[in-house]
Amino acid sequence: MKLxxxxxxxxxxxxxxxxxxxxxxxGDLKQMYFNERKNREILLRxxxxxxxxxxxxxxxxxxxxxxxxxxxxxxxxxxxxxxYAPGVLDSFNALAETGNVEFIDETYYHSLASLYKDKSxxxxxxxxxxxxxxxxxxxxxxxxxxxxxxxxxxxxxxxxSLGYKTILAEGINLGWRSPNYxxxxxxxxxxxxxxxxxxxxDDVSFRFSAHAWNGYPLTADKYASWLSHCTGDVxxxxxxxxxxxxxxxxxxxxxxxxxxxxxxxxxxxLEFATPEExxxxxxxxxxxxxxxxxxxxxxxxxxxxxxxxxxSCFNEMEKLGALIKQKNDKKLLHIWxxxxxxxxxxxxxxxxxxxxxxxxxxxxxxxxxxxxxxYMNIIQHLKGSL
Amino acid sequence: xxxxxxxxxxxxxxxxxxxxxxYELTKHLSEKGVIIDxxxxxVRYEVADxxxxxxxxxxxxITPYAYPKREDxxxxxxxYNEKCASLVVKGNYDIIHxxxxxxxxAGIKLKKTLRKPFVFTVHxxxxxxxxxxxxxxxxxxxxxxxxxxxxxxxxxxxxMKAQLIDRYDADExxxxxxxxxxxxxxxxxxxxxxxKERIVLxxxxxxxxxxxxxxxxxxxxVLEFENNVRFVVAGTGEMLTQLxxxxxxxxxxxKVFFTGYVxxxxxxxxxxxxxxxxxxxxxxxxxxxxxxxxxxxxxxxISKTTGVSEIVRNCxxxxxxxxxxMANKIIAVLRYEALDRTLREREKMEIMDKSFSWGNAAEETxxxxxxxx
Numbered sequence: 001m002k003l004x005x006x007x008x009x010x011x012x013x014x015x016x017x018x019x020x021x022x023x024x025x026x027g028d029l030k031q032m033y034f035n036e037r038k039n040r041e042i043l044l045r046x047x048x049x050x051x052x053x054x055x056x057x058x059x060x061x062x063x064x065x066x067x068x069x070x071x072x073x074x075x076x077x078x079x080x081x082x083x084y085a086p087g088v089l090d091s092f093n094a095l096a097e098t099g100n101v102e103f104i105d106e107t108y109y110h111s112l113a114s115l116y117k118d119k120s121x122x123x124x125x126x127x128x129x130x131x132x133x134x135x136x137x138x139x140x141x142x143x144x145x146x147x148x149x150x151x152x153x154x155x156x157x158x159x160x161s162l163g164y165k166t167i168l169a170e171g172i173n174l175g176w177r178s179p180n181y182x183x184x185x186x187x188x189x190x191x192x193x194x195x196x197x198x199x200x201x202d203d204v205s206f207r208f209s210a211h212a213w214n215g216y217p218l219t220a221d222k223y224a225s226w227l228s229h230c231t232g233d234v235x236x237x238x239x240x241x242x243x244x245x246x247x248x249x250x251x252x253x254x255x256x257x258x259x260x261x262x263x264x265x266x267x268x269x270l271e272f273a274t275p276e277e278x279x280x281x282x283x284x285x286x287x288x289x290x291x292x293x294x295x296x297x298x299x300x301x302x303x304x305x306x307x308x309x310x311x312s313c314f315n316e317m318e319k320l321g322a323l324i325k326q327k328n329d330k331k332l333l334h335i336w337x338x339x340x341x342x343x344x345x346x347x348x349x350x351x352x353x354x355x356x357x358x359x360x361x362x363x364x365x366x367x368x369x370x371x372x373x374x375y376m377n378i379i380q381h382l383k384g385s386l
Numbered sequence: 387x388x389x390x391x392x393x394x395x396x397x398x399x400x401x402x403x404x405x406x407x408x409y410e411l412t413k414h415l416s417e418k419g420v421i422i423d424x425x426x427x428x429v430r431y432e433v434a435d436x437x438x439x440x441x442x443x444x445x446x447x448i449t450p451y452a453y454p455k456r457e458d459x460x461x462x463x464x465x466y467n468e469k470c471a472s473l474v475v476k477g478n479y480d481i482i483h484x485x486x487x488x489x490x491x492a493g494i495k496l497k498k499t500l501r502k503p504f505v506f507t508v509h510x511x512x513x514x515x516x517x518x519x520x521x522x523x524x525x526x527x528x529x530x531x532x533x534x535x536x537x538x539x540x541x542x543x544x545x546m547k548a549q550l551i552d553r554y555d556a557d558e559x560x561x562x563x564x565x566x567x568x569x570x571x572x573x574x575x576x577x578x579x580x581x582k583e584r585i586v587l588x589x590x591x592x593x594x595x596x597x598x599x600x601x602x603x604x605x606x607x608v609l610e611f612e613n614n615v616r617f618v619v620a621g622t623g624e625m626l627t628q629l630x631x632x633x634x635x636x637x638x639x640x641k642v643f644f645t646g647y648v649x650x651x652x653x654x655x656x657x658x659x660x661x662x663x664x665x666x667x668x669x670x671x672x673x674x675x676x677x678x679x680x681x682x683x684x685x686x687x688i689s690k691t692t693g694v695s696e697i698v699r700n701c702x703x704x705x706x707x708x709x710x711x712m713a714n715k716i717i718a719v720l721r722y723e724a725l726d727r728t729l730r731e732r733e734k735m736e737i738m739d740k741s742f743s744w745g746n747a748a749e750e751t752x753x754x755x756x757x758x759x
Contacts, residue, residue, distance in 0.1 A: 019714040020611060020721075312724035350732065353699055369702055372725055373718040380721075 001180075002234040002273040003227065003265065004194060005069035006145070006168065007241035009092075010110050011046065011077050012343035014038050018377045029335050029385065033378050040084045047081075047088045050245035055091040057244075057258060059098070065262035068100045068272040071241070072145060075108030075129055076341055078136065089136065096137040102274035103133050104143040105164070111340035112304055114146050114155050115291065116318050125337070126162060142166065143275040147342055149196065149238070149294035150301065153287065156185035156193065164191060166275045168238065169286075170294045171195035180232025181283035193286050194275055196238040196294060200226065205239035209252035220257050224264035233280045234273070238294070296351065304345045309372040313345055316379050323386050336382065339375075347371035387755060389415070390479040390496070392425045392470055392489040394446075397434040398650050402591060403674045404485060404509050407542075407566055412438035414748030420755070423477060425470050443470050455522050467491035471499075481505055481755055487512070487525055490532035497535060503758040506536035508546060510595075510671045513553065517594040517668040530554055538754050540564050542672035543693025562754050565697055567744035568677035570737050576654045576682070584615040584720050587660035587684075589648065589675050590667070592623030597666035597689065597706045599625070599632060604664070606636045607713035612720060620645040620656055657682035661726075662719045666706045667692050676701065681737045685719045685729040687712065697741070700732040 016035045025032070061067045073092065081088045095101045107113055108129040113122040130141050144164040146155055151169035159167045171179030179195035203223065207213045215222070227235055240247060248254040265272070295303040305311050317340060324336045348371045366374075391412065395405040412422050416437030426433075428442040446466045453459055470492040474482070483505040484493035490506065497504035511529055512521040533539060533554045539561045541547045547563055550556035586605065590596040598619060605617040619629065619642060626644070633639040648656060657663070663679035663686045670692035677694060679686050680701065688695055689706035702715045719726055736742075 019710060020717045021607060021710050021714055023611070308724040308728050309722075312722070350728070353732075367699075367703070369700075369725065369729065373702075373715065373722070376722055376725075377714075377718070 001230065001232065001270055002278060003270045004234055004236045004273055004275060004278060005067075006104070006236070006238045006275065007069065007071050007243075008106075008145075008239070009051070009071060009077055009241045010074040011039075011043055011080055012110070012341045013076055013080065013338050014042070015344060015374060015378060017374055018381060020377055020380075023377075023381055023384065026385075029332070029382065030338075032381075033335065033339070039080055043080050043084050043088075046242065046246050047085050049250070050242050051088050052091055053250075053255065054241065054244040054258075055088075055095060057255060058101075059091075059094055061259070061262050062095070062098045062100045065266060066100065066272070067262050068102075068274050068277070070102040070104050070143065070274050071095070072104045072106050073133075074106065074110040075132055076110055076338065078132060093137060096139060100274075102143065102276055103137050103139045103141060104145055104168075104275065105129050105133065105141040106145050107147050108132065109337045109340050110147050110342055111337065112147065112150070112301075112314065112342055112345070113340060114150055114158075115301065115305075115314075116321070118321075119158060121321055123158065123162065143168070145238075148303075150291060151288055151293065152291045153185055153187050153289060155291075156188050156191060156288070160185075160188045160191040166192045166194060166278070168194050168196065168236070168275065169288070170292055170299055171197055171236070172292060172299050173288070174286075177284065178232050180230055180235050182233060182278060182280045183284055183286035184282035186285050186287040192278065192282060194234065194236045194278060195286070196236050197230075198294070200230075200235060201237045201239050204237070204257075205243045205247065208243075208248050208254060208257070217253070218257065220260035220264040223257070224261065224268055224270075227265065227270060228268035233283070234278050235270075302351065303349055304342055307348070307350050307368075309350075309368070309376075310345050310348045313348065313372070313375055313379060316376070316383070320379065320383055323383070327386065332386075339378065339382070344371075344375050348375065387419075387481070387752075387759070388421045388477075388479045389423070389481050389483055389755070390425065390474045390477060391422050391438070391483045391485075392474070392492055393485045394426055394488055396424070396426055396429075396436075396440070399429070399431060400650070403566065403672060406674060407507075407509065408485060409434055409436050410567065410569065410744040411748060411751065412436045414744045415751065417745075418748055418752060420752065423474075423479075425474060427466065441473065443473060460524060463488055464491060467495070471495045475499060480759060483507070484532070485509060487528045487532065490528050494531060494535045497537075503537040504535060505538045505540065505754065505758070506532045507540040507542075508533075508550065508671070509542060511546075511549060511553070513549070514669040514671055515593070515595050517597075519594060536560065537758055538562060540751070540754065542566055544696055545691075545693045546671040562750070564747050564750045564754075565693075565742070566672050566674050566677070567742050567747050568674065568681050568737065569744060570681040573654050573657060573678055573681040574683075576658045578655050578658045581616075581659060582614075584612070585618055585660045585662075586615060586716055586720075587618045587620065587656065587663045587679075588665070589620040589653070589656065589663070589679075590665060591621050592619070592625040592629060594625065595667060595669055596623075597668045598623075598629055600666040600706055600709055600712065601664055602629060602632050602636060602638070602642065604666070604709040604712035604716060605642065606638050607709060608716050609638055609641055611713075611717055615641070615720065617642045618645060618656070618660065619643070620648045622647045653678070654682065657684055660684050662687060662716055664712065664716065665689065665692065666704070666712060668706050670694070677737065677742060680733040683730045683734050685726055686733065687715050687719070698733075698736065700729055700736050702729075 107125040143166040144159040145168040183193040413436035422438040424438040427446040512525040672693040686701040
């Protein structure tokens with residue numbers, strides 16, 4: 001059985017505080033909207049805790065055990081690396097050069113553009129991403145995963161028309177069927193669909209350090225044996241790359257787990273493969289008339305479009321597109337696109353406000369209402385500057 | 387259970403949250419079978435019926451919040467307390483329960499003579515009422531004595547509890563936090579024709595503690611960006627003339643409306659015509675008005691230095707001194723319909739949550755009483 005690991009790498013460009021009282025001010029819009037100091041600080045911190053040590057370890061595991069996996073880096077992440085930490089890109093390049101790592105495509109801006117009525121923006125962002133991956137890592141991308149695994153029959157159709165051979169999605173709404181097979185999206189004839197095994201993926205990304213979980217502590221041999229007990233053709237383990245050292249701190253033992261995992265996996269009848277190497281024919285058709293994703297428990301778009309405030313920001317941004325494109329100004333276009341990153345709209349979610357811990361966090365940081373006011377202020381300022 | 391409760395004001399004529407608190411608390415305690423004799427100054431109007439037995443003590447010139455720092459005033463407080471104590475002694479009570487410093491001397495005396503437990507509810511301290519500017523030592527001393535002698539202290543927020551520990555050396559173990567509530571029925575179903583202008587409402591005593599001057603400074607900034615808006619300052623207090631002068635100085639006198647005293651009956655109507663409610667208190671132990679505004683369904687902006695901000699979620703918070711941010715948030719509520727709608731929907735749901743009910747406050751109070759018997 002094949003074992004397909006895929007990791008997502010992303011950091012948003014965090015926003016500055018912009019008050020309506022500052023609306024009369026002029027200046028460089030990018031400097032006004034984005035918090036450069038904070039973005040640098042966070043990127044350098046996560047590089048130190050996660051990207052650099054994880055890349056080092058992966059390189060070691062490739063040479064020792066010939067492991068294979070897939071990565072996708074958002075354009076927003078790449079730009080910040082270019083500016084603040086070029087060494088991080090070098091370390092990803094070292095992985096690319098081994099030939100064991102497949103770089104896959106997504107939207108350059110980690111956006112919700114796939115949900116716009118007019119899909120041309122979505123397609124432009126995918127193409128822009130493919131271009132930068134080719135330029136930086138010298139790989140022609142043939143696998144696509146949409147932002148936050150947002151997926152539907154329509155999105156699969158677009159990926160197929162763009163020539164992708166494989167697309168990734170969340171393994172839900174399967175009924176009695178297993179995610180451990182290759183599927184064919186409904187309405188498509190060529191593209192293959194790999195579905196995330198969310199139980200086994202979340203065992204690492206969410207539950208690894210949860211003391212209350214009955215699988216705790218999760219050791220490499222235990223996890224490898226769980227994998228080996230699966231039936232099917234391919235187990236798809238997809239998660240954020242930041243799982244290593246950032247979501248799960250070094251102290252949880254996550255790096256030790258990763259270090260020992262390949263040797264344990266090799267003891268079983270399991271074989272590492274990248275998405276492009278999954279060659280089995282589809283076991284069946286997968287139908288997603290409605291949009292699904294890997295976010296929250298709902299696994300839909302409610303993390304970003306769950307309340308009126310989020311919807312109004314989304315609609316404003318979508319409407320702004322036509323005006324921006326008329327301007328034919330590359331810099332302006334880039335700023336509007338940077339503002340499309342899902343994180344900005346995710347902070348406006350009110351879903352978790354009932355949670356006492358989260359409430360305490362909001363009280364000290366930023367409530368969904370504050371996040372809305374700031375994001376909307378920036379959108380309105382951008383609109384006003386056109 | 388028989389309680390002698392000593393207060394000083396009761397609806398319909400109230401000058402602050404304390405009158406409302408005493409009415410609602412005695413009402414819900416009575417409903418739960420607690421017998422209450424409520425001692426208060428004699429008044430010339432008929433007080434509301436809460437189920438408690440009102441015992442008028444004597445006519446006094448006491449105004450609970452704004453009082454002159456004069457010896458004759460102080461003597462009148464002492465004399466009220468003596469008369470009060472001489473009446474309470476004749477009754478047969480399980481517990482003596484006092485509200486704020488004005489009734490503390492009677493509470494301490496009765497504890498000694500009757501040998502009954504003394505419960506002291508602190509609604510505000512001298513530091514709160516003076517916004518930390520010029521607290522009167524004589525009042526602080528009485529508050530200290532009350533805090534020392536009380537068997538149990540009830541505070542209306544964690545913020546107040548922390549203040550009593552820090553500034554009054556209170557024994558943490560005897561302090562219980564019991565939040566105020568709101569009766570949403572008073573504020574729902576009220577219908578009024580909306581004025582053409584958008585209304586930004588301040589409601590509270592016009593005193594340095596509540597920060598109405600910050601409200602006006604924010605108004606000035608809002609008006610630089612929004613024209614069709616009027617600022618309503620509702621309530622009375624010693625800062626009235628100073629505030630009127632300030633509107634002239636800021637050049638916004640044609641955009642600010644002072645209502646004067648607002649009756650219990652008019653208050654729900656005032657909330658309904660408002661588009662946003664602002665309370666920029668410098669130091670607010672609790673703050674019932676924001677809960678009322680939320681029950682009325684209007685978006686609420688409150689300072690972080692209010693006790694109520696410990697328990698509400700669907701409101702906007704600001705620092706009381708940050709009038710730029712206050713203006714930013716006022717304009718945001720006025721301009722962004724989605725924000726306005728989401729706040730209205732979610733705050734109403736939140737208010738229906740029983741944790742803000744007076745019934746809950748009464749139950750917690752009974753639990754405190756029981757612990758003393």
